[in-house]
Amino acid sequence: MKIQGSSPSHESSVAATRLEQVRQERQGRTERSDAQGGDRVELSSDAQLVKQAVKAASDSPVIRQDAVERARQKLEAGQVGSDTLKLADRLIDHLLER
Numbered sequence: 001m002k003i004q005g006s007s008p009s010h011e012s013s014v015a016a017t018r019l020e021q022v023r024q025e026r027q028g029r030t031e032r033s034d035a036q037g038g039d040r041v042e043l044s045s046d047a048q049l050v051k052q053a054v055k056a057a058s059d060s061p062v063i064r065q066d067a068v069e070r071a072r073q074k075l076e077a078g079q080v081g082s083d084t085l086k087l088a089d090r091l092i093d094h095l096l097e098r
Contacts (some may be wrong), residue, residue: 043051074080081087 071080
């Protein structure tokens, strides 16, 4: 019995050539990247705003559950929030103090 095809097939030779081309392209990109000082990323203005919001949220003080519960009880009892004009005035005054 004689086995023919001891040399690589044309398809495997093409695949090996393509693989080598891809390796060279990647190597070239890496060398260009190093020559240009490395990769660079720029954030959009929306992404920068999100970053600032996340930082502000993480820097904010911890929620005081006892104060929240007292406010909730006063709201349910009708002691707070029944006079909308007074509430609006207080909100505006608070904003103007800043």
